[in-house]
Amino acid sequence: MVAGAVDPWKGKRRQLIEALQDKGIKDLAVLRAFDTVPRHLFVPETTRHRAYEDAPLPIGAKQTISQPYVHARALELLELTGREKVLEIGTGSGYQTALLATLASQVFSIERVGGLLDGAKALLAELGFRNISFLLGDGTLGWRDYAPYDAIVVGAGAPHVPPALGEQLAEGGRLLLPVGGRHEQMLTVYTKREGQLVARDITPVRFVPLVGAGGWPAA
């Protein structure tokens, strides 16, 4: 994405990709997306030296950018082909938004914290992404104007599936959501089959809470 000058982070980024492969990520399109999106630009300057560790990092407003392995696993499960319309809940740093925009056709991303959304929006524009639309608000209500979505990715943990998200998922589409308690959840993929959501448990995860009408009350 960053044109011109030699990228001093390339080596570290390659090491991260090898670490992801060692942990079982095989999808080449996903691995290529990790190679093109500069994660160091999505974390605060104070933690930049750790940007390519396979670890979650704080991004301000008590939120975190997820561990790259968790993003990679999520993206692999979505099996994107480049033609999909994707809804993302919890823009956060915008890093996963960039990965999604690289792997799908159109991304609609909702964030409830204005400061985070503004930062992500500015950075993604600077990096040249033109296929992302942003909304400040409660993502548990979805974004009805552009529904249905081929994939919906929720970057925060919910007590149950927010009903609006189930409704706004296309037939055959996939919804990825950490479901469970405030501090620990099961990453779950729901596939819509004949109007019903069919669940598959993937792995235990720890996401920040999804706060909103179809999620948790604000703490």
Ligand code: SAH
């Ligand atoms: N994938 C992001 C993860 C950010 S953490 C990244 O890599 O940076 C989860 C984000 O979800 C936080 O920014 C939080 O503010 C946001 N969030 C929580 N509840 C939300 C809701 N109801 N609607 C939209 N965003 C929400």
